[in-house]
Amino acid sequence: MFDIHKVETQWGGETLTLETGRIARQADGAVLATLGETVVLCAVTAAKSVKEGQDFFPLTVHYQEKFSAAGRIPGGFFKREGRPTEHETLTSRLIDRPIRPLFPEGFYNEINVICQVMSYDGVNEPDVVAMVAASAALTISGVPFMGPIACGRVGYVDGEYVLNPSRDIEGSSLDLVAAGTQDAVLMVESQAQELPEDVMLGAVMFAHEHGKGVIDAIIELAEKAAKEPWELTLRDEQAEADKETMRAAVGSKIADAYKLTAKQDRQDALSAAKEEAMAALGDDLDANRKSKANKSFKKLEAEIVRGGIIKDKTRIDGRKLDQVRPIEAEVAVLPRTHGSALFTRGETQSICTTTLGTADSEQMIDAIYGISHEHFLLHYNFPPYSVGEVGRFGAPGRREVGHGKLAWRALRAVLPTKEEFPYTIRVISDITESNGSSSMATVCGGSLAMMDAGVPLKRPVSGIAMGLILEESGEFAVLSDILGDEDHLGDMDFKVAGTSEGITSLQMDIKVAGITEEIMKTALDQAKGGRAHILEKMEDALGGAREGVSKHAPRIETLTIAKEKIRDVIGTGGKVIREIVAETGAKVDIEDDGTVKVSSSNADEIEAAINWIKGIVEEPEVGHIYKGKVVSIVDFGAFVNFMGQKDGLVHISELKNERVGKVTDVLEEGQEVYVKVLAVDDRGKVRLSMRVVDQETGEELEDTRPPREEGDREGGDRKRRGRGGRGNDRGGDRDGGDRGGDRGRGRGRRDDKKSDDDGADAPLPDFISGGDD
Structure with a gap:
């Protein structure tokens, strides 16, 4: 079968x-x-x-x-x-x-x-x-x-x-x-x-x-x-004859038209030559012959231009074979974008913008190999007005996708890692003029726009398009920075992008049956000189490295927490992380490896969120100074929340270096204070001090108080423990993890017998806790 x-x-x-x-x-x-x-x-x-x-x-x-x-x-x-x-x-x-x-x-x-x-x-x-x-x-x-x-x-x-x-x-x-x-x-x-x-x-x-x-x-x-090959007769004797008739009539005018450097002037001259050429064929052309005559005219154009380049080594616009058109580059041309650049090379121009976003802006890609996320996006747009024409304007076609991907490949090699620069980066290239390689203009403009936005690229990237004229005899000429006409009439479109250190992207398409290794080597060597020239112009435009990202871009700070602490930061059903976001105003993203990204356009919001997260995952270090808030006041001291959900006790004797009669004489609930961690016991209970910290600057002060006798300290501890049991029964268990219990217990202690005069100097009892909620 x-x-x-x-x-x-x-x-x-x-x-x-x-x-x-x-x-x-x-x-x-x-x-x-x-x-x-x-x-x-x-x-x-x-x-x-x-x-x-x-x-x-x-x-x-x-x-x-x-x-x-x-x-x-x-x-x-x-x-x-x-x-x-x-x-x-x-x-x-x-x-x-x-x-x-x-x-x-x-x-x-x-x-x-x-x-x-x-x-x-x-x-x-x-x-x-x-x-x-x-x-x-x-x-x-x-x-x-x-x-x-x-x-x-x-x-x-x-x-x-x-x-x-x-x-x-x-x-x-x-x-x-x-x-x-x-x-x-x-x-x-x-x-x-x-x-x-x-x-x-x-x-x-x-x-x-x-x-x-x-x-x-x-x-x-x-x-x-294989099936039988099709029989074709493609040679058209009439078309060949018409081409020679047109050569005799307007050949010299076509050559003169291609010596005009301005694109519009050249097109006008060619249109006039074409009308004269068609008139030379007669007025009685049918539709079929007229269509073929139009193609013959294009062939005649190609033969004249190509022959002139091979013979005279001079380009359509008068340039030498390896000469790049004049370049103008500007950065920061748009006031509210995170980064922008205007890159013009001859009659090719691109406005490039860079936008920085958080991890939520990454593109999710669903493909047969699985789901992945991309943090660098480059979108290329080619409106019809860029070539002075009317046409479809809307969703990108295959050409836009292909040109954008070429520029994406060229720039991706110099991007910082996500750990170094945790932003999603989107570059848009809007081609506003086109007569030559707009994809290479996108590479140059995109590189400038990212650097203007503060993206720490390894090095700037430039790109150049090379052309080829290859004759049947084997003689060839490689052209740097080709015009649109040189692309249409030539045999190769060879695009090379790279830095001062090497190539980041190479794309080649040809219209003939293939090119040799010799031609490719010549094109690569000639492109290297062109890229270096363009890089010099780009560096002049930038003026210097940017310090940080744009003021309009979100700030992103990154910290790493232990994987087992991720659940503590997220909380049951996301309760904790939602509270952090709601209270601080910052955005928090947590990855599976413990990387936490905190973003906001307000530095204070970022700092508040980071401190909150650190308070959840870090343990207090003895000898360190923290900024906290008074959350509860009791007769013998104050509980201070100083690391997210962590509280500690500042005993009344640690409020000031002089004697304090009442805690409320010094502190009130909600007041922000600087505290130093004196000790953390094996149950996580924290003892704090305010008297050894300058409350204006947060800097540590010298402890001038003479040390107590050990015997006095032990006796005070035993005496406190007796009363503490009663307070604990009334107020609830601090180790239960509920701050409300702590404060309830504190209120229970207020029912205890008032401390005697020397109670202000008593040490911290064992039962008093500043542990986690």
């Missing part, structure tokens, strides 16, 4: 299996790819005809992760897979980018590539498996695909490259995915910890080399199961 074909190969220490003929047999091409226990199904379908008026290649890649693949049920209300997550969108782009340039020019049939993760083992990442499955499905489908391609993920641990590492690999300073054909590299996407150029280039070539075996396996599968 089934005509099943399978091939196997070793890839990164695992067996890769490619199978076709058993599942999705009505698709033009369907492959089930298995690596370990990760399984991805990719199905390819292609329209057999071109829609009328179609003048572009409608390739759509969809990547979907089934939660059932990892034995999970989706969170949320609907409990099913819905709109694509950010990761799914990025993976769809990751697959699209290397396969798109391998379709022939002029092929406009619609193609759908749908990849679904059916099983995930938690070790072998499904995105690279999906890319291999897509390559295999296209190769056997019969559509004009000039593949196959292969890819590989590369980590870098202890100076060694690791192929296809798992998500939880430790110690890796690199996460790079590269794809290419048997002969050349097509796509690179990466995130790195300030690695040098030679290490990054080595990682790309490592992935490319290990992908060759996968390509051999795909070819073996195609030899067994």
